[in-house]
Amino acid sequence: MSKQEYKYVFGPVPSRRLGRSLGISPIxxxxxNFSCVYCQLGRTTNYTNTRKMFYPVLDIVDEVRRALLEKLDIDVITIVGDGEPTLYxxxxxxxxxxxxxxxxxxxxxxxxALLCEAEVRKEISKADFVLPTLDAPNKELFKRINxxxxxxxxxxxTEGMIKFRKIFSGQLWLELMLVKDLNDDDNTLKVLKRIFDKIQPDKIFINVPIRPPAEKWVKIPLTERLQEALRILNAESIAHYDQLLVENIDKNSSxxxxxxxxxxxxxxREDQIFTLFPNVSKNEIMDLLLQMEKKxxxxxxxxxxRIFWQIKKSKKEKYE
Ligand code: SF4
Known part of the structure; x- marks a missing residue:
């Protein structure tokens, strides 16, 4: 996408499970409404559970229409947000x-989280794929992780997820973020399995925190624990997807x-940044990164x- 600026739409980017995805961020x-310890956005700054009309629906739709006119090769339109999109x-x-x-x-x-509300369940039942996360089998771990x-x-x-399954005829894919020494022990996984069995998703995916998390102490589980989690939950791993090359989504931008x-x-990841710009030397990219860091x-x-580069946080981080 290149001709005009986009505010809500990004990509297409290779999605871990869905192919080439045109992303929409409506928030x-x-x-x-969470501030997960593993969040790759850092700690939540706008920590809220109040749904709002952050932007006009038709402004977002206009942008998608414009992006589609560029005849991009897209498998799916993904509403995702740099946060929680059901707050829209x-x-x-x-x-x-x-x-x-x-x-x-x-x-x-x-x-x-908002699948506990009937209105939200009804709204997102119009989608083709819904991919909720459930990391914790009990309130204590829910508080510690999410x-x-x-x-x-x-x-x-979890009751909301069970009810949603009953009204949703599309694909329901549950995701679990496995964090070392938090939710990767056998007992936690077995209780999660019982909850997942009640929800009856079409697929279960397990992820691990492959990118720098909000809290420094968060760690990737041992391979043996990941394997055991996959076995207990009868799940698929998406933990290896950081090998995917990031696409240069906008060839005309600087x-x-x-x-x-x-x-x-x-x-x-620094090595992925180099692959984004095959026509620019590594030295030039390094100079640019250092200048951006200085500013x-x-x-x-x-x-x-590994070395990663991440956006500098601008707002004060806080919890209520
Ligand atoms: S729910 Fe997603 S966006 Fe919100 S804090 Fe957790 S990982 Fe970050």
Missing amino acids: PSKTC KGLGELISELKKISQIPIAVITNG RPRKELDLDKI PEKIILEITQRHPL EKIKRVEYNN
Whole structure:
């Protein structure tokens, strides 16, 4: 995408499970009702459980229409957000409007918390794929891993997922983020298995924190624990997908703009940044990264024996 600026739409980017995905972010950055310890956006800055009409539905739809006119090779339109997209009050209307302008399947990636609300279940049941996350089998771990807004109740959320399954005829893919020494022991996994069995998703995926997390102490589980989790939950791993090359999504933008756009969504591995710009020397890219660091636009982070660059946080981080 290149001719005009885009505010809500990004990509297409290779999605881990869905192919080439045109992303839509209908919420302001880092707006979430969780502040997960593993979040690659850092700690949540707009920590809220109030659904809002952050932007007009038709403004978002207009952008998608414009992006589709560029005849991009797209497998799926994914509503994802740099935070929790169900906090967007126009979500149901947005999905309906998108269905009017294209036949491309629509996916919603969500932390699943608002599936406890009948209205949200109804709204996202219009999508083709819904991918909620469930990391914790009990309230104590829910608080430690996801740090939810205090009004959110895990039992109501899992009940909501069970109810959603009953009304949703599309593909329901549950995701579990496995974190070392938090939810990777046999007992936790077996209790999660019982909950997942009640929800009856079409697929279960296990991820690990491959990018720098919000909290430095978060670690990737041992391979043996990941294997055991896959076996117990009868799940598929998406833990190896950091090997995917990041695509240069906007060939006409400057390297600085592209780096800023992607790092706003997730930290970028340094070696992947080099592959984004095959016609620019590594030295030039390194100079650019250092200049951007000096201007406090991005920062260098070491994680899991790799170098990442991530956007510099601008707002004060806080919890209620
Ligand atoms: S990982 Fe997702 S659900 Fe958790 S804080 Fe980040 S955006 Fe919110």
